[in-house]
Amino acid sequence: MVSKSQNPRKVAVDILNNVLYKKKSLKYLFTEKLLSNFKDIDKAFLTEIIYGVLRNLYYIDWLLEIFFKDKEKLSPFTINNLRIAIYQLIFMRVPDYAAVNEAVNIEKIFGGKPTVVNGILRNFLRKYSKGSAPECQNLSIKYSHPQWLIDRWIKRFGVEETKNILKANNEKPPFTIAVKPQERGAVIDYLTKKGFLAKATSYSPAAVTIEGQIQNILKTLHESPFFWIVQDEASQLVCFLLEPKEGISVLDLCASPGGKTILTAVLMERGKILSIEKDKGRFKTLKDNILRVKKFLPKVEIEAHLIDLFKLNIKESFDGIILDAPCSSTGVIRRNPDVRYRVTEEEIFRLSNIQMKMLEKASKFLKRDGILIYSVCSTEPEEGEFLIDKFLQKHKEFISINSVYPFFESFYLKKGILRSFPHKHGTDGFFMVRLSLR
Ligand SMILES: C[S@@+](CC[C@H](N)C(=O)[O-])C[C@H]1O[C@@H](n2cnc3c(N)ncnc32)[C@H](O)[C@@H]1O
Structure with missing residues (x-):
């Protein structure tokens, strides 16, 4: 059971283990219910590191590969802990010392290999100081999609369109609801007055996209007098x-x-x-x-x-x-x-x-x-x-x-x-x- 004081990095390692090694589905593990156990700031951080690692997994592994000595001896926990640390070092504004220290702490909690984790992350930082990690031209690694799926798309759509599909797949999707088409204007006004950026979309006459913190949006929607469901x-x-x-x-x-x-x-x-x-x-x-x-x-x-x-x-x-x-x-x-x-x-x-x-x-x-x-x-x-x-x-x-x-x-x-x-x-x-x- 998660408590409000639980460490988001530790929970992220757990979730990634279940998703990547036990092949469980992220949407059933990472629920609004689980998130409601965290402070707002930790909710956003936890979401970012889990989605960030999954959207960039092959790239992160590609960068990490040269720093492993005995990868086979590392447990899935240690590998996912390292992936989360590398994601923070490359893609987030987490200070280097914080990302490294936290990864070492998590490793201690798991009874894993804190010295190995410390060594790998310090070597990583010596080679790639902030912002200097190399790009990879291989599409499978760059956009972290399996090669067989990319090959299928290239055959069907060509390279340029495939790149656009891969890019779009790694972007954060809009939060979209369906409302009664005849109430769409009223729902948008209501949400706007509550401080959210709510917009009608181009195709479905029932769709509204909303920007803001998801749990706050849901709370406001639950209190509203309107019909709504979350639906792309x-x-x-x-x-x-x-x-x-x-x-x-x-x-x-x-x-x-x-x-x-x-x-x-x-x-x-x-x-x-x-x-x-x-x-x-x-x-x-x-x-x-x-x-x-x-x-x-x-x-x-x-x-x-x-x-x-x-x-x-x-x-x-x-x-x-x-x-x-x-x-x-x-x-x-x-x-x-x-x-x-x-x-x-x-x-x-x-x-x-x-x-x-x-x-x-x-x-x-x-x-x-x-x-x-x-x-x-x-x-x-x-x-x-x-x-x-x-x-x-x-x-x-x-x-x-x-x-x-x-x-x-x-x-x-x-x-x-x-x-x-x-x-x-x-x-x-x-x-x-x-x-x-x-
Ligand atoms: C793509 S989802 C449906 C989503 C749903 N139409 C919606 O818009 O919310 C497919 C659903 O079909 C169910 N399903 C799969 N095989 C089925 C079967 N043989 N008979 C009835 N339901 C089945 C699955 O459990 C799953 O809930």
């Missing part, structure tokens, strides 16, 4: 692509944490949504999130079911279906910098097979004049355009069709098939398609 603009666009009309029925087949269920409910104002989720823990999150906003949606009936979509056995068909399938998450690397170290090419192929089976199953529940939206937060074609081509080849009864909304203009790859990118649109990277029966 691209994720919001998936709901607009459905064009939910008043009174329709919607099936959301991969629903938790509920962003798309909830914004769809807001947009349709009146109707019925059946939300499916197979994971027990995530189902609870879905239920909690729906419960929080229920008062803002008095005319939409949302029913949530804990069930594997492959076992869904109902006779009903729906006006709208959303299949926001589990994916490699390569479109959300800027929000989850650890994704790049977990994802593999095999995983992309494995997911693609599951996604196709999910889409086949989803398509069975569509009404004659209904719309089926398939989406993933992946940049990879096996989970997007290749999969849809295959589906449309096999299912001649389906076609992809454009939305009536003009704000989708810059996202189309083909009729009804869309992609968003952080480096182009400033949104998360999503693939989405609008399918209807012929």
Whole structure:
């Protein structure tokens, strides 16, 4: 259990061990709940060192490599402690002596190798005094992304665009919420009066970006009289692509944490949504999130079911279906910098097979004049355009069709098939398609 007096560097080492060695997901370890145990100044510092190390891991390791004598003898704790110290020395304004002394102290707390850590960091500082660490031209090291993923992107987009993707993936993403489109102006006024920089975005009519300390923003939003949820603009666009009309029925087949269920409910104002989720823990999150906003949606009936979509056995068909399938998450690397170290090419192929089976199953529940939206937060074609081509080849009864909304203009790859990118649109990277029966 963390207490307010806990050392942020020590917690950062712990989190990095879990993410980089045990392959746990950063977003489930580094939560608002964990942060709430720290003083404001430590919250910002902890966030910066964790995200900073993960965004620059290969570069930091490249710099460190020449200072190791017996790297194999160092524990993951020591290596992550060193990475955190190097990040502070190169990228932050932490005084050299403080970064080194703190790293040595942490090493003592872990019962690690304080003398080795002290030696490596002092040698590092002798070679590279402030600001003199060399640049690396190798893209994988410079932007800290796996080579196989960079090779894929270069083949598809060329070197220059790939560099832009890599840069955008290492930038801090905006904090974005979805509100009722008719209340967007009022929400922005409210937040502005409370001292935040709040802006309407370019594409989703429901999106507001807010600058400021996240916990202060959340506190202000909780006290506000408005409907809001935290949701990236691209994720919001998936709901607009459905064009939910008043009174329709919607099936959301991969629903938790509920962003798309909830914004769809807001947009349709009146109707019925059946939300499916197979994971027990995530189902609870879905239920909690729906419960929080229920008062803002008095005319939409949302029913949530804990069930594997492959076992869904109902006779009903729906006006709208959303299949926001589990994916490699390569479109959300800027929000989850650890994704790049977990994802593999095999995983992309494995997911693609599951996604196709999910889409086949989803398509069975569509009404004659209904719309089926398939989406993933992946940049990879096996989970997007290749999969849809295959589906449309096999299912001649389906076609992809454009939305009536003009704000989708810059996202189309083909009729009804869309992609968003952080480096182009400033949104998360999503693939989405609008399918209807012929
Ligand atoms: C990309 S997330 C969905 C995000 C959600 N649509 C939102 O906007 O908040 C995919 C979800 O699908 C769930 N899932 C994966 N396989 C499933 C299955 N076979 N049946 C139902 N849900 C599944 C996962 O547990 C995960 O919560």
